[in-house]
Amino acid sequence: MRAGVAEAIEDAGVVGAGGAGFPTHIKARSEADIVIANYAECEPLVASDTAVITQEPERVVRGLQLMQEATRATRAVVAMKRKTEKGIQILDKFSKTEKGFTVHLLDDVYPVGDEHVLVEEVTGRVVPQGGIPLEVSAVVSNVTTLWRVALAEEGKAFTERFVTVTGEVKAPGTLLVPVGTPVSRLLTECGGATVERPVLVMGGPMMGEITQDTESPVRKTTTALIVLPQDNALVRKRSAPISVDVRRAMAACMQCSDCTLLCPRYLLGHQLFPHKTMRSVAFWVRESEAELASAMLCSECGLCGVFACPMELSPVHVYQHIKQELVRRGKVPELRREVTDPRPEREGRRIPLSRLVARLGLTAYEAKAPAKAELLEVAEVRIPLREKWGKLRATVLVGQAVRKGDLLAEPFGKQPGARAHASIDGKIESVTEEFVHVAA
Ligand code: SF4
Ligand code: SF4
Incomplete structure (x- = not known):
């Protein structure tokens, strides 16, 4: 079963969805004594993990169980901020039944979701500098990742994720979108930008990538799209x-x-x-x-x-x-x-998050970005072939028909990486070093 979990995760192309993008099957093949579900969601304005917890709590808990089983860990902990009242209610309900994990509450400080900081907060162990949590027998997985782990067990590839769209848009929201969706489609869905020549942050404002390219695709690691004016303090x-x-x-x-x-x-x-x-x-x-x-x-x-x-x-x-x-x-x-x-x-x-938000000139954007559970319909996707942990080799040809979930690309040989799949039904329009373009 242990090997089966890691294989299912590898087949589904699951990666660390909080931003790191590390292939999850590699973590699932390790051994540790504690597995930590990272629900710190410590970047300002980002609510994609909250969407997962409110929409898919059973699968998050199942994903945690699977990672615990795969790593033979004796403890499973969900680490979350004490301010996250709704999440606490949901997860407390699960932890009081047969699910076998505990909840560890965190202060609302930045960057409490950093793996090194989180492991120290939860276990008191300090990950050696230059090391990884496994060196102190801990495995950390973000809650979106755990949701995808549970779906991998059901044979479903990593083809969509929640993305918070906020900042200078008419109607902020946290959308469920196919991987590869161009950000222009997200902007349209949220009523468009409310400023001229907006600056886009793909991810959280502290660590996300700044771009003005509205055709940038949503990646498995894209937690948010934050739309800012040119003169915002953070942009400057x-x-x-x-x-x-x-x-x-x-x-x-x-x-x-x-x-x-x-x-x-x-x-x-x-x-x-x-x-x-x-x-x-x-x-x-x-x-x-x-x-x-x-x-x-x-x-x-x-x-x-x-x-x-x-x-x-x-x-x-x-x-x-x-x-x-x-x-x-x-x-x-x-x-x-x-x-x-x-x-x-x-x-x-x-550093309290509220002080950071004020310093970054983001207080005006703290309004809620409510989750929408329906999958966004899109006409095309560009599935990235270059991720943080490696490049992928396309396994499809131009003109080929594909169904959602079909394999599009895989790592070269034994290099680290995670498989990529079609996130919509359609036809392969083009294959480059960077993307596989699928049109519905
Ligand atoms: S970004 Fe700056 S504050 Fe953060 S770890 Fe690096 S040196 Fe330290
Ligand atoms: S002036 Fe800025 S960069 Fe220089 S030491 Fe002080 S905080 Fe660091």
């Missing part, structure tokens, strides 16, 4: 090119260390010191190997850039640039796995 802070960040660092970094003192990974005891990296950048100091390697410890939570720095500098952007360069040059450093203790000041330095 997040969209400067790296050359501007470097110039600003030279001109304005006063080495106050606030970026380090509020960094959630630093506060877990990891050897990550963004202020030192900014000093190197500002003064053209050639980075040491250790300093370059420290970029790989950054979770890209974005706090240093959009919240901590009084000069509006962006250490996270610098770290993203260093990581891209290391990957491009094939010089990703071997990380020293180091077990650390949380720093004693950590408790007092946690």
Whole structure:
């Protein structure tokens, strides 16, 4: 049965749907003593996991049971914020019956859903820097992922997900949409943008990808589409090119260390010191190997850039640039796995979400984005072939008829990745390195 669960998950192409995109079958083939359902939903404005919990609680619980069974874990925990009253009611009802899991309540701070932070909150164990939760015998899966795990058991591929559409749109909502749907279709469904030349954030405002391309497709990891005006504080802070960040660092970094003192990974005891990296950048100091390697410890939570720095500098952007360069040059450093203790000041330095939302200029968009359970009808989809954890090889030809759930692409050889499937019935219009285009 254990092998059967992992195989079903692999067949269905399930990945970490909270944003990480890691193939779930790899987690299901590991062994751990605790499985944690991540319902922290810690990015501002995003309500896609809440939609899953309210619409599909039985399957979330079933997915958790399956992951517990697959990993032979002795404990299963749902970690969720204490402010999520409806979710607590729903999951409490399940936990009091025969379902065999407990609920762990979290404070409304950012980024409590970061796997390293979450594992420490729930178990008290600190994941070694540069490591993964499995190194402390924990497996973490987002609740949307667990919903898809339960559907995988029923033989259903990962073909749709909930996406919150909010910000500058007429009618915000959390829609159930086929993977590959162009964001233009989501905008139409929500009444269109209410500003000229809107900026789109695919995902949460802190970690999502900024684009103006309305044909970008919904991915398995797309939690939200946030529509913002050009002059929004978040857009201003997040969209400067790296050359501007470097110039600003030279001109304005006063080495106050606030970026380090509020960094959630630093506060877990990891050897990550963004202020030192900014000093190197500002003064053209050639980075040491250790300093370059420290970029790989950054979770890209974005706090240093959009919240901590009084000069509006962006250490996270610098770290993203260093990581891209290391990957491009094939010089990703071997990380020293180091077990650390949380720093004693950590408790007092946690950032309430409400303060973050206000700082980002997002308070006006906090209105509800109600869930709609009906699957959105779409005329075409572009199924991505390039995901965070690898590239896929198309298995279909142009002109071929496909049904929803048919296999379209799979990982190359033994490379990590997750299969991709048709999310609508239709015909293959084109196959490129990036997408398989299916039209109804
Ligand atoms: S918070 Fe800003 S000014 Fe202070 S050290 Fe970090 S980058 Fe420099
Ligand atoms: S983005 Fe900034 S605050 Fe977040 S982990 Fe990286 S360095 Fe720390």
